[in-house]
Amino acid sequence: DTEVTQxxxxxxxxxxxxxxxxxxxxMGHRAMYWYKQKAKKPPELMFVYxxxxxSINESVPSRxxxxxxxxxxxxxxxxxxxPEDSALYLCASSQKTSYEQYFGPGTRLTVT
Amino acid sequence: GQQVMQIPQYQHVQxxxxxxxxxxxSTTLSNIQWYKQRPGGHPVFLIQLVKSGEVKKQKxxxxxFGEAKKNSSLHITATxxxxxxxxxxxxxxxxxxxxxxxxxxHLIIQP
Numbered sequence: 179d180t181e182v183t184q185x186x187x188x189x190x191x192x193x194x195x196x197x198x199x200x201x202x203x204x205m206g207h208r209a210m211y212w213y214k215q216k217a218k219k220p221p222e223l224m225f226v227y228x229x230x231x232x233s234i235n236e237s238v239p240s241r242x243x244x245x246x247x248x249x250x251x252x253x254x255x256x257x258x259x260x261p262e263d264s265a266l267y268l269c270a271s272s273q274k275t276s277y278e279q280y281f282g283p284g285t286r287l288t289v290t
Numbered sequence: 291g292q293q294v295m296q297i298p299q300y301q302h303v304q305x306x307x308x309x310x311x312x313x314x315x316s317t318t319l320s321n322i323q324w325y326k327q328r329p330g331g332h333p334v335f336l337i338q339l340v341k342s343g344e345v346k347k348q349k350x351x352x353x354x355f356g357e358a359k360k361n362s363s364l365h366i367t368a369t370x371x372x373x374x375x376x377x378x379x380x381x382x383x384x385x386x387x388x389x390x391x392x393x394x395x396h397l398i399i400q401p
Binding site for chain 2: 226282
């Protein structure tokens, strides 16, 4: 199984809502990532988890809160987002942080 | 912070022509990875280069890593319509856990 799955595929939320994005992989990878991607732009790294510990937070606003419940799951909790947070949120995993990354299909988020 | 510059931003080619995208880093990289993203899709890993001066080939694709490990290129020979998409290089500094992506080159192919 070489797949990273993400749910939901699409999400529309208001600025006062609380929602969560989910990511799952069953490749035994020990590094997982959250990226944000705007249209026609490169993925921007948000968070890195290595062996279920947060190793990188790229100065992401606190309205984004990551969680890694176990080695297969990665969540991104969203609260009080702004319209400019609308983007494609990509999850990725890799065997270790120096290895190639496998990306999920992403969650298309719209904040109204 | 680390910057990875990639040119050109857009490249229009006729089908059958060659294509090259270039990547330059402001700092020495421990490795460089290349990804392809089709329109509406997600990035898909193509290759990783680790050694200074390394050259790797995948069918019509040739990847190079510079001697100083600060630059890299991807060359596609005789483009096909299936090559359409955005090609990203992504660099990793030594000891760092994250990748820094270049801005990408959008390849548009006219049949």
